[in-house]
Amino acid sequence: MTVTVEKTPTARKGPAHHASRTGRPHAAWALPGVLFFTFFAVVPMALALYLSFTSWDGLGDPRPVGLDNWRKLLDDPRMAQSLWLTVVLTVASWVFQTVVALLLGVWAAGRQRNRAILSAVFFVPFLLSSTAIAILFYALLDPNFGIIQKDTLGSQSGAFLAIVFVGGWQFIPFHTLIYQGGARQIPDVLYQAAAIDGAGRYRQFFSITLPQLRHTITTSTVLMVVGSLTYFETVLILTKGGPGTDTAILPYLMYEAGFKTYDFGYASAIASFLVIAATGLSLILVRLTGFGAMRSTREGM
Amino acid sequence: MSHDTLARPTKTDEPSRERVTASRRRRHWTRRPNPVAGLGAFIWLVIVLIPIYAMLSASLTGADKALTGNPLKPPSDPTLDNYNTVLTTGFGHLLSNTAIVAVSVVGIVLALSIPLAYVTVRTRDRWSNAAFRLFLLGVAIPAQAVVVPLYLLIAKLDLYDTLLAVILPTAAFAMPVSVLVLVGTLRDVSEDLYEAMALDGASPLRMLFQLTIPLAKGGISTVVIFSALQAWNGFLFPLIFTQSDEPRVLTLGLFNYVSQFGINIPALLASVVLSGIPIFAVYLVARRALVGGLMGVGGK
Numbered sequence: 001m002t003v004t005v006e007k008t009p010t011a012r013k014g015p016a017h018h019a020s021r022t023g024r025p026h027a028a029w030a031l032p033g034v035l036f037f038t039f040f041a042v043v044p045m046a047l048a049l050y051l052s053f054t055s056w057d058g059l060g061d062p063r064p065v066g067l068d069n070w071r072k073l074l075d076d077p078r079m080a081q082s083l084w085l086t087v088v089l090t091v092a093s094w095v096f097q098t099v100v101a102l103l104l105g106v107w108a109a110g111r112q113r114n115r116a117i118l119s120a121v122f123f124v125p126f127l128l129s130s131t132a133i134a135i136l137f138y139a140l141l142d143p144n145f146g147i148i149q150k151d152t153l154g155s156q157s158g159a160f161l162a163i164v165f166v167g168g169w170q171f172i173p174f175h176t177l178i179y180q181g182g183a184r185q186i187p188d189v190l191y192q193a194a195a196i197d198g199a200g201r202y203r204q205f206f207s208i209t210l211p212q213l214r215h216t217i218t219t220s221t222v223l224m225v226v227g228s229l230t231y232f233e234t235v236l237i238l239t240k241g242g243p244g245t246d247t248a249i250l251p252y253l254m255y256e257a258g259f260k261t262y263d264f265g266y267a268s269a270i271a272s273f274l275v276i277a278a279t280g281l282s283l284i285l286v287r288l289t290g291f292g293a294m295r296s297t298r299e300g301m
Numbered sequence: 302m303s304h305d306t307l308a309r310p311t312k313t314d315e316p317s318r319e320r321v322t323a324s325r326r327r328r329h330w331t332r333r334p335n336p337v338a339g340l341g342a343f344i345w346l347v348i349v350l351i352p353i354y355a356m357l358s359a360s361l362t363g364a365d366k367a368l369t370g371n372p373l374k375p376p377s378d379p380t381l382d383n384y385n386t387v388l389t390t391g392f393g394h395l396l397s398n399t400a401i402v403a404v405s406v407v408g409i410v411l412a413l414s415i416p417l418a419y420v421t422v423r424t425r426d427r428w429s430n431a432a433f434r435l436f437l438l439g440v441a442i443p444a445q446a447v448v449v450p451l452y453l454l455i456a457k458l459d460l461y462d463t464l465l466a467v468i469l470p471t472a473a474f475a476m477p478v479s480v481l482v483l484v485g486t487l488r489d490v491s492e493d494l495y496e497a498m499a500l501d502g503a504s505p506l507r508m509l510f511q512l513t514i515p516l517a518k519g520g521i522s523t524v525v526i527f528s529a530l531q532a533w534n535g536f537l538f539p540l541i542f543t544q545s546d547e548p549r550v551l552t553l554g555l556f557n558y559v560s561q562f563g564i565n566i567p568a569l570l571a572s573v574v575l576s577g578i579p580i581f582a583v584y585l586v587a588r589r590a591l592v593g594g595l596m597g598v599g600g601k
Binding site for chain 2: 108
């Protein structure tokens with residue numbers, strides 16, 4: 001091995017053919033992971049798009065039907081309702097979870113012992129699975145057995161609020177933790193300077209804490225938006241999309257179309273729409289807020 | 302469990318002496334009580350604890366008294382009958398299936414993500430860059446959206462109604478976040494250390510095992526916890542890719558209990574409690590790794 005070449009900075013940053021001499025791994029190491037992920041996540045995505053142009057009942061072979069499913073998607077009043085519901089549910093959950101998680105997270109970032117103990121208790125709901133939590137609230141909201149002796153899940157607003165609340169109950173612990181981590185990273189000098197300038201606690205919160213947490217808010221928001229699709233379990237167990245179709249969010253509509261009525265072509269059209277919407281939304285969020293800073297830090301390596 | 306785990310400052314690179322003064326200075330302004338925030342935290346505590354308390358108390362209520370009682374009332378005559386009912390209806394089988402899924406998923410994710418992240422960080426090759434982009438985009442793919450085509454793939458691979466049908470897609474969907482976390486961690490390993498090892502003539506493989514992995518323990522444990530949680534809590538893939546009793550996992554078992562136990566809500570709640578015990582046990586043991594790892598998501 002020629003030691004001298006490796007020591008020069010040009011060799012270190014040099015092109016890939018220096019790789020073996022500086023002990024760099026071959027790019028092929030990434031191949032198994034890429035292939036695996038491609039096969040089980042990327043190929044299905046493309047396949048979903050293909051299936052959306054076919055009619056398939058899950059048994060025979062898919063039969064091409066052109067734009068039929070997409071036309072149906074545009075005309076289906078349930079689709080319009082479902083899309084609206086999904087958006088409202090996502091926004092309502094975002095507001096509820098962000099406000100509570102941010103306040104709790106900032107509060108828990110303090111160093112007192114009682115906060116540490118409380119934070120540990122706050123985290124407990126996150127340890128139960130979505131299924132377990134949905135079943136828990138299904139039981140606690142039972143009109144005969146439950147805490148509230150009323151048919152909460154039988155009314156439209158009751159069922160909707162129950163889903164928002166149950167989602168928050170489950171995921172606020174996680175987002176609180178994210179905000180706690182973010183708040184811990186805010187430099188103390190900012191608060192000291194503000195204190196010297198006579199800024200009170202609330203002034204400090206709005207002028208220092210909130211602006212400093214903007215990247216944390218983005219991260220948490222992206223996770224919440226993508227995560228709101230996982231409300232599928234909650235909806236399936238808690239309300240089965242009901243009363244009527246009043247809580248049938250998009251993933252639930254897709255599940256019904258595919259695995260209840262065996263219209264897999266239509267289900268694939270809904271699924272493709274979901275992928276396009278979710279990817280678009282994430283890209284917009286990332287662009288708007290610089291979550292892609294992940295890439296710029298790579299330049300410094 | 303030590304109570305002040307959370308209170309410990311997060312790991313930083315600054316020397317410890319500076320850290321001490323920093324925390325002393327911090328105390329100066331955070332010590333003042335904040336009654337409004339304290340009240341808010343107390344309200345949330347009540348919201349968190351009431352359902353948990355109601356669940357525990359109801360699961361100890363005899364099935365005959367369940368319909369008349371309010372779950373907020375402590376059971377007058379506590380009984381473990383409900384737990385007995387659940388444990389004798391194949392709960393152990395569900396538990397071991399879930400454990401198999403979780404361990405396999407963690408294994409696959411680590412075996413595939415670590416080399417991938419390592420290559421992404423260590424080479425400036427455009428192929429590894431493209432791979433990283435692929436996973437960056439992958440974070441946004443909702444599992445719900447690809448479940449129909451996956452159903453087709455699983456059927457064609459002849460894996461329908463097996464544990465593998467749950468394990469493989471779950472592992473694939475745990476990969477994007479794992480890769481992102483690992484790339485973030487591996488990037489912190491200093492280039493000088495690699496060069497020093499290169500001077501000794503170490504191969505990339507040896508560097509990975511003797512340098513990178515030991516130094517990236519924090520990120521790796523985050524990935525382990527994250528993917529294990531996903532496997533443990535996964536519901537959609539088992540619901541759609543399995544059918545019979547043989548490969549049934551815990552979450553799906555719980556879902557089936559809803560119809561099986563029907564009106565026997567105390568037994569249903571006992572099954573929920575039982576399903577939470579293993580992960581709660583892990584939480585008690587590995588709380589610092591769990592909380593610290595998840596906290597890092599927002600701190601970066």
